Amino acid sequence: xxxxxxxxxxxxxxxxxxxxxxxxxxxxxxxxxxxxxxxxxxxxxxxxxxxxxxxxxxxxxxxxxxxxxxxxxxxxxxxxxxxxxxxxxxxxxxxxxxxxxxxxxxxxxxxxxxxxxxxxxxxxxxxxxxxxxxxxxxxxxxxxxxxxxxxxxxxxxxxxxxxxxxxxxxxxxxxxxxxxxxxxxxxxxxxxxxxxxxxxxxxxxxxxxxxxxxxxxxxxxxxxxxxxxxxxxxxxxxxxxxxxxxxxxxxxxxxxxxxxxxxxxxxxxxxxxxxxxxxxxxxxxxxxxxxxxxxxxxxxxxxxxx
Amino acid sequence: xxxxxxxxxxxxxxxxxxxxxxxxxxxxxxxxxxxxxxxxxxxxxxxxxxxxxxxxxxxxxxxxxxxxxxxxxxxxxxxxxxxxxxxxxxxxxxxxxxxxxxxxxxxxxxxxxxxxxxxxxxxxxxxxxxxxxxxxxxxxxxxxxxxxxxxxxxxxxxxxxxxxxxxxxxxxxxxxxxxxxxxxxxxxxxxxxxxxxxxxxxxxxxxxxxxxxxxxxxxxxxxxxxxxxxxxxxxxxxxxxxxxxxxxxxxxxxxxxxxxxxxxxxxxxxxxxxxxxxxxxxxxxxxxxxxxxxxxxxxxxxxxxxxxxxxxxxxxxxxxxxx
Numbered sequence: 001x002x003x004x005x006x007x008x009x010x011x012x013x014x015x016x017x018x019x020x021x022x023x024x025x026x027x028x029x030x031x032x033x034x035x036x037x038x039x040x041x042x043x044x045x046x047x048x049x050x051x052x053x054x055x056x057x058x059x060x061x062x063x064x065x066x067x068x069x070x071x072x073x074x075x076x077x078x079x080x081x082x083x084x085x086x087x088x089x090x091x092x093x094x095x096x097x098x099x100x101x102x103x104x105x106x107x108x109x110x111x112x113x114x115x116x117x118x119x120x121x122x123x124x125x126x127x128x129x130x131x132x133x134x135x136x137x138x139x140x141x142x143x144x145x146x147x148x149x150x151x152x153x154x155x156x157x158x159x160x161x162x163x164x165x166x167x168x169x170x171x172x173x174x175x176x177x178x179x180x181x182x183x184x185x186x187x188x189x190x191x192x193x194x195x196x197x198x199x200x201x202x203x204x205x206x207x208x209x210x211x212x213x214x215x216x217x218x219x220x221x222x223x224x225x226x227x228x229x230x231x232x233x234x235x236x237x238x239x240x241x242x243x244x245x246x247x248x249x250x251x252x253x254x255x256x257x258x259x260x261x262x263x264x265x266x267x268x269x270x271x272x273x274x275x276x277x278x279x280x281x282x283x284x285x286x287x288x289x290x291x292x293x294x295x296x297x298x299x300x301x302x303x304x305x306x
Numbered sequence: 307x308x309x310x311x312x313x314x315x316x317x318x319x320x321x322x323x324x325x326x327x328x329x330x331x332x333x334x335x336x337x338x339x340x341x342x343x344x345x346x347x348x349x350x351x352x353x354x355x356x357x358x359x360x361x362x363x364x365x366x367x368x369x370x371x372x373x374x375x376x377x378x379x380x381x382x383x384x385x386x387x388x389x390x391x392x393x394x395x396x397x398x399x400x401x402x403x404x405x406x407x408x409x410x411x412x413x414x415x416x417x418x419x420x421x422x423x424x425x426x427x428x429x430x431x432x433x434x435x436x437x438x439x440x441x442x443x444x445x446x447x448x449x450x451x452x453x454x455x456x457x458x459x460x461x462x463x464x465x466x467x468x469x470x471x472x473x474x475x476x477x478x479x480x481x482x483x484x485x486x487x488x489x490x491x492x493x494x495x496x497x498x499x500x501x502x503x504x505x506x507x508x509x510x511x512x513x514x515x516x517x518x519x520x521x522x523x524x525x526x527x528x529x530x531x532x533x534x535x536x537x538x539x540x541x542x543x544x545x546x547x548x549x550x551x552x553x554x555x556x557x558x559x560x561x562x563x564x565x566x567x568x569x570x571x572x573x574x575x576x577x578x579x580x581x582x583x584x585x586x587x588x589x590x591x592x593x594x595x596x597x598x599x600x601x602x603x604x605x606x607x608x609x610x611x612x613x614x615x616x617x618x619x620x621x622x623x624x625x626x627x628x629x
Binding site for chain 2: 036143144147148149150151152153155156157159160232236239240243244245246258261262267268269271274275277278281282285286289290
């Protein structure tokens with residue numbers, strides 16, 4: 001019986017009904033034409049490699065103080081062959097800090113995005129599939145979370161909880177699932193009306209089976225896309241929170257480097273200290289953005305270039 | 307229409323009460339002794355007791371909550387621990403600075419974004435278009451606070467074109483609204499943060515306008531306008547751009563939430579004495595009444611602007627009816 005439903009579900013016609021493998025193939029085809037997307041993928045792979053091998057790449061311990069030949073602290077020195085990105089006001093190596101910060105940024109970005117999409121798409125699928133009162137209640141909760149200002153809330157929460165990256169991930173996830181839930185729900189609403197879902201129901205498939213076997217594969221492209229945007233969102237949020245001084249004191253992060261350059265008043269003259277972590281953030285975020293945009297073009301054919 | 311607005315305001319008030327409740331219990335769920343933050347532990351025991359009593363911190367949580375909600379109805383947020391003055395008073399002083407910065411940045415972003423987006427759609431496929439898109443995306447991906455830091459580094463410290471921080475030159479104390487905001491000195495301080503904030507905002511109107519223009523430009527009536535032999539600029543701005551504006555307004559409404567976040571950080575970077583900087587300082591100082599009040603007011607401003615955008619949308623598009 002369910003085999004019939006399987007056969008029907010394979011004939012997904014609309015642009016959104018592609019299965020993940022098809023999306024991947026189209027995406028790779030797109031890369032050949034879209035230079036920006038190719039650039040994005042290259043930079044992203046570079047950052048992931050730096051993140052994985054951060055300990056090996058970083059030449060010094062990030063909190064180590066460096067001294068020159070006269071046994072004086074190398075305070076606020078510009079970029080040199082020994083310290084590629086210069087030193088801080090207490091003689092620490094900025095290059096090592098930026099390299100280790102990559103790991104934190106990627107960790108927060110990926111974990112928060114996974115958590116957000118997991119919660120968001122579950123709520124979206126349940127809400128869109130069951131409809132009625134379940135949908136109303138869940139969507140009112142989503143409305144409530146939409147009314148909370150994001151950055152102020154993350155600041156308050158990270159101040160109330162202990163400063164650690166886990167709590168930042170929690171704070172970001174607590175608010176961001178709402179966007180994913182809304183997107184997935186609207187997608188599920190249109191999918192649930194298609195004949196193959198009715199066929200599955202008629203053939204006696206249970207709600208859980210329909211939701212995960214027949215609906216989920218159809219919304220995976222949009223979930224992937226939302227996940228890419230959420231990685232960006234989370235990295236930006238972590239950098240902001242750390243910049244304000246509510247970050248994890250034990251983890252090097254780009255926002256924290258900027259925090260120290262700002263509170264010590266050196267952000268105005270030590271350009272290498274301000275520029276390096278910021279350029280890293282911009283490069284990482286923009287590479288993810290270009291990848292997401294290429295993915296979006298695959299998923300939504302209307303956006304493709306003529 | 308009036309009925310719709312009344313219902314929306316009703317929902318808004320309910321949301322504010324819910325958010326206030328959440329934030330109230332959030333601050334009181336802190337592990338450890340919260341009074342240690344509020345009242346200096348080195349104080350003599352009697353003085354400590356007196357302080358606790360004065361701020362009502364000895365009462366049960368439930369009693370504190372009911373008092374809090376009752377006061378909220380009267381727009382009374384209590385006294386700030388740090389300033390020792392009513393929170394409402396402090397917030398009222400900060401709101402104008404925040405709104406002026408935010409609205410001028412939005413005005414700049416929307417003005418440039420709408421015209422630029424229309425123009426980019428018109429010049430589709432040219433090099434200028436891809437430069438425009440890339441430029442907008444770079445500034446959207448760059449954290450506002452970092453762009454602010456770099457702008458201060460380059461334009462304030464190096465070239466000395468603009469003052470690096472604050473709203474007025476140090477040492478100046480204005481009393482009335484006119485003295486504080488309606489001067490050349492204030493304008494000078496406003497320019498740099500407005501540009502930085504505007505650059506962050508610009509991607510939304512620019513890209514939405516471009517996409518929506520592309521759709522409009524393929525409509526029959528544009529073809530018709532061409533056939534009539536109208537001038538390009540007339541078609542672009544009179545016929546196409548007006549109809550393409552609608553999605554830009556909607557996107558703007560959704561965008562307000564994240565705009566407020568960027569604003570908080572920018573105020574810190576530029577030492578702009580607004581609500582955003584105040585909430586960061588209040589949280590750092592564990593000044594809960596002030597942090598609570600500022601948070602509630604920020605949420606209220608956000609919801610109010612959303613409402614304005616929705617009403618505006620109804621006025622712009624006669625097809626929308628609020629029944």
